[in-house]
Amino acid sequence: MHELLLYGQVPAPRHDQVLKILAGVAALQPRRLLARHIIYKPQRAPDEPGSHLRRGGTQAIGGKNHKQPVAKDLYYSQLVQKLSEEDLNRSGPQPSNGSSSTGGTGSGAEPKWTIEFQDVPDTGDRGVSIRMTTSTGILSGDPHAYMLSNGPNQFMSEYYVEGHQIVHGNVVVFLHRVLHDSSGTSPKANLPKFTELKPFDPSGAYILEAKVQVQEFNNTNVLEAGVDELKRFQSQMKGCVELSVPDRLSLDTRVKYKAAAPSSKKAQPGAR
Amino acid sequence: MSGAGTTTEVALRPWPAPVNQALSKEAIHSQIGQLAAERGHLRGITEKALHEEIATGKDAPKETTGQDEEDGEAATHEKKNEPTTIEKLEDIFRAKVDMVSALNVVAWNAAGALDLVALMLSRDPTKVLDNSFSAHFKAQNVPKGAFGVDRGTPPDRSDQHDESLRNAEDERRHQLVARGSSMDALDWATDNILKAATELETGVRKETKYWAEIMSISEKGWSIQRSRRGVRHAPFAVRYGHSEASDHFKARGLAPLRMDRDGSIILDPALALKPKVLRVRISDHGRVTGTSKLPSKGEVTELALENSIQLARDSFFEEDLYHEMCLESRQLVAYGVEIRDSAIHIVSPSLSNPATHRTIMIDCILREETSQGSHEQPLDWLAQNVAEALRFLLAHEHRMRRFQRSQLPHPLTQQKRTTRTPPLLRTLLSVFSHVNAVNSVSAYLAVLARTFSSAGIGCSLQVTGESSWKKLTTLIRESTRKDISAVDQLFEVFTKHLDGVVTLSLPSSSGAEPEVITIATRTYIGPPTFGAEHKVTIPPSMASVLNLSSDQKRDFKFSSSEGVTSYLDWILSLDLTHSLLLELYRGRATLQSKEPQITIGSKVGKRPIDKDVTIEVADGELRASLKHSSEHDSSGREGTFVWDGSNGQPTLQAMVKSWVG
Known part of the structure; x- marks a missing residue:
């Protein structure tokens, strides 16, 4: 599945106003969403760029073109947990069978945990940012243990997202901000209180994300229809929020190669 | 001159000269010289003296008169010599020198004046003035247009008395005129200001009234919105349509609030349409036996506009409802739904009496028409309930559309999503046919159970009309879907x-856990059942009676209740003979066929006699008949007994015992 994206910034004092405008535009009441994102990084260090290229002479028998193995990029991936208000306002410790550690939900209900992967945005210039994403719902089991063994990955950091979602036609508008807490070495078993979380942006500004999901990416008509709808929304919001294409590399989810010490760089909570 | 030489008497007169032309310098010089030569001096020469000289004949010397100028000059030369x-x-x-110098001055001044005028005129480049400048001026090389002249203030002449008098007079007059005109202007300005004031006042009154009405509309809860730019006199519009109505109606649900001359709001044509209302009629055999009432009007407000907005909204809803049902009725022709005379006719058997040919007619009529003929009819309640149910269903559909809209959209694909018509008539039909189907089966079984009990056969009946209706409250209470309101979950149950489920215990089985026949009725207008369907599940013991293999399915589907009842009749009679009586007369009874007939051997005297007992269950009656299997023997009785549920009848066992001993 592919996502067409546009981003805008809303300063904290304008948040309520913009939310009202969005509700008016979409003729719907916004839905409050809370989510917890846990970022994982592959344990393997990425190959040195260009290391796959042939160096020096070769002893291979001539005439045969051996395909050079392409160095595979390594990506950050993340685990998203849907939260409710009660999850972050609970005073005591989490119940032992709490949903913080297991993804088990009843059949038919929406999964609480999802594994999300986002590719680097396309290089094409259509006026919107296009990237490939996959989202896999976890119906049962321990998501964290799965993520660690699958890869194998290592825990990087976690952050929380709070905001409102409004659906306008095929455009999903998400007015949100990133909150964070002092991070440890593993996901917290007990969720922090909502009041303890601090905005990642100290000014408390909000991000407006407008997203259209496209299933048949290779079909030009479908893609054009999605891009058009997103751009129509962009022009509709002109004067209220300026929606723009984000810098492609700021949405890079690849693990950077570091020549010297094994990378201990912290993943940016905003890098998604 | 002509013949002058002949006469001596010649008058001295000046040389005739052009009137305008002054004597030239040389001519003056020569004349002065001539005069001095003639007279010796110029003193004493006056006009009078010259006249006298002419009169007396004493004249100038002869030689000069009438002579040429040369002669005159000669004479002067002669005189000079004197x-x-x-x-x-x-x-x-x-x-002479003085005069010449004075003339020079004059000529120089004139040339200067000419130069000045020419220089002034030379500002105009079209004028060719080169010849007008004097040589002296040309030599100075003054650029053309270097000198200009303009009108300045006139020189002050106040020193002159009459001039000042006249000026004072002018001044006075000017002041008078100025005063008059300024009074005029003030008058005009006052008029204008007054006019503007009254205009402003009416404007304020207009706006106040308009805004008061807008406020009153807004306070009643109508959603007011800015109308598009370019609509004159209507800055606001009221949205009275439902936001989730179908596209055709969504566009209609907006009326601009126009301002009329005195500020009140003009009724928009959309609001002034005659309101319509849905009418449901029940007709039995073509006779109308029930009509739905007018929906309640809500609270009455004093403002005519609000009333009409409300009426428009109600009418809008009813029209939308009718429109949706018309669309839906096209898919339901197979179920006996048709549109005739712009009314939807639904053929539905009466709930109480299936034989009745009952039709539900739904149409959309003008609101005024409903007031006539409001006499009570026996089935008004049914019509009213049907109408209310349809309205509730559409409202539910609207809410569900909004809910659907708020959900995450599906990723874009090429396939178009089909929008289904809301199940309004389908729900109505399915509820009717379901209740009908379950009721007809259970009513029949209730009669049968009474008959059986009167015949001394134990058999219990359990009826569940609709499984989900039974546990409605728990269903809603335990629901995990928090984002759908309880009312909508309630309606979802119906759609x-x-x-x-009807369960009937087998007459042959008794005890704490009797074996039961289950008749499950499932109704859905659409695939896979396309209406009501009964599924009869028979217990394992019955399956062995029917010689079904163990792996065969023990449930049978019937689409009509008649099929179910006749099948049940057969099954029950088989059960009575093949299980109950067989068990009762174990050892004596044999089964001859698969018919509900049992042959029981008995001994009358020494001869064994086989007696056939046939059990028949039909139309809620239990009929047992005794027949002798061997024709030659007619000693025994033949008889039939019918149990119809009335009290005081012998039991089946007793009856059979009395027959067979």
Whole structure:
């Protein structure tokens, strides 16, 4: 599945106003969403760029073109947990069978945990940012243990997202901000209180994300229809929020190669 | 001149000269010289003296009169030679020099004036003035247009008395005129200001009234919105349509609030349409036996506009409802739904009496028409309930559309999503046919159970009309879907398929856990059942009676209740003979066929006699008949007994015992 994206910034004092405008535009009441994102990084260090290229002479028998193995990029991936208000306002410790550690939900209900992967945005210039994403719902089991063994990955950091979602036609508008807490070495078993979380942006500004999901990416008509709808929304919001294409590399989810010490760089909570 | 030489009497007169032309310098000089030569001096020469001289004949010397100028000059030369005085000549010469110099000055001034005028005119480049400048001026090389002239203030002449008097008079007049005109202007300005004030006042009154009405509309809860730009006199519009109505109606649900001359709001044509209302009628055999009432009007407000907005909204809803049902009725022709005379006709058997040919007619009529003929009819309640149910269903559909809209959209694909028509008539039909189907089966079984109990056969009946209706409250309480309101969950129960269960315990089985026949009724207008369907599940013991293998399915589907009842009749009679009586007369009874007939051997005297007992269950009656299997023997009785549920009848066992011993 592919996502067409546009981003805008809303300063904290304008948040309520913009939310009202969005509700008016979409003729719907916004839905409050809370989510917890846990970022994982592959344990393997990425190959040195260009290391796959042939160096020096070769002893291979001539005439045969051996395909050079392409160095595979390594990506950050993340685990998203849907939260409710009660999850972050609970005073005591989490119940032992709490949903913080297991993804088990009843059949038919929406999964609480999802594994999300986002590719680097396309290089094409259509006026919107296009990237490939996959989202896999976890119906049962321990998501964290799965993520660690699958890869194998290592825990990087976690952050929380709070905001409102409004659906306008095929455009999903998400007015949100990133909150964070002092991070440890593993996901917290007990969720922090909502009041303890601090905005990642100290000014408390909000991000407006407008997203259209496209299933048949290779079909030009479908893609054009999605891009058009997103751009129509962009022009509709002109004067209220300026929606723009984000810098492609700021949405890079690849693990950077570091020549010297094994990378201990912290993943940016905003890098998604 | 002509013949002058002949006469001596010649008058001295000046040389005729052009009137306008002054004598030239040389001519003056020569004349003065001539005069001095003639007379010796110029003193004493006046007009009078000259006249006298002419009169007396004493004249100038003869030789000069009538002569040519050469002659005159010659004469003067002669005179010069005369010894008058040398001073005289000197005086004359001096005067001549003075005169020449004065003339020079004059000529120079004139040339200067000409130069000045020419220089002034030379500002105009079209004028060719080169010849007008004097040589002296040309030599100075003054650029053309270097000198200009303009009108300035006139020189002050106040020193002159009359001038000042006249000025004072002018001044006074000017002041008078100025005062008059300023009074005029003030008058005009006052008028204008007053006019503007009244205009402003009416404007304020207009706006106040308009805004008061807008406020009153807004306070009643109508959603007011800015109308598009370019609509004059209507800055606001009221949205009275439902936001989730179908596209055709969504566009209609907006009326601009126009301002009329005195500020009140003009009724928009959309609001002034005659309101319509849905009418449901029940007709039995073509006779109308029930009509739905007018929906309640809500609270009455004093403002005509609000009333009409409300009426428009109600009418809008009813029209939308009718429109949706018309669309839906096209898919339901197979179910006996048709549109005739712009009314939807639904054929539905009466709930109480299936034989009745009952039709539900739904149409959309003008609101005024409903007031006539409001006499009570027996089935008004049914019509009213049907109408209310349809309205509730559409409202539910609207809410569900909004809910659907708020959900995450599906990723874009090429496939178009089909929008289904809301199940309004389908729900109505399925509820009717379900209740009908379950009721007809259970009513029949209730009669049968009474008959059986009167015949001394134990058999219990359990009826569940609709399984989900039974546990409605727990269903809603335990629901995990928090984002759908309880009312909508309630309606969702109705729009899904309906399940009814009737269980009847087998007469042959008794005890704590009797074996039961289950008749499950499932109704859905659409695939897979396309209406009501009964599923009869028979217990394992019955399966062995029917010689079904163990792996065969023990449930049978019937689409009509008649099929179910006749099947049940057969099954029950089989059960009575093949299980109950067989068990009762174990050892004596044999089964001859698969018919509900049992042959029981008995001994009358020494001869064994086989007696056939046939059990028949039909139309809620239990019929047992005794027949002798061997024709030659007619000693025994033949008889039939019918149990119809009335009390005081012997039991089946007793009856059979009395027959077979």
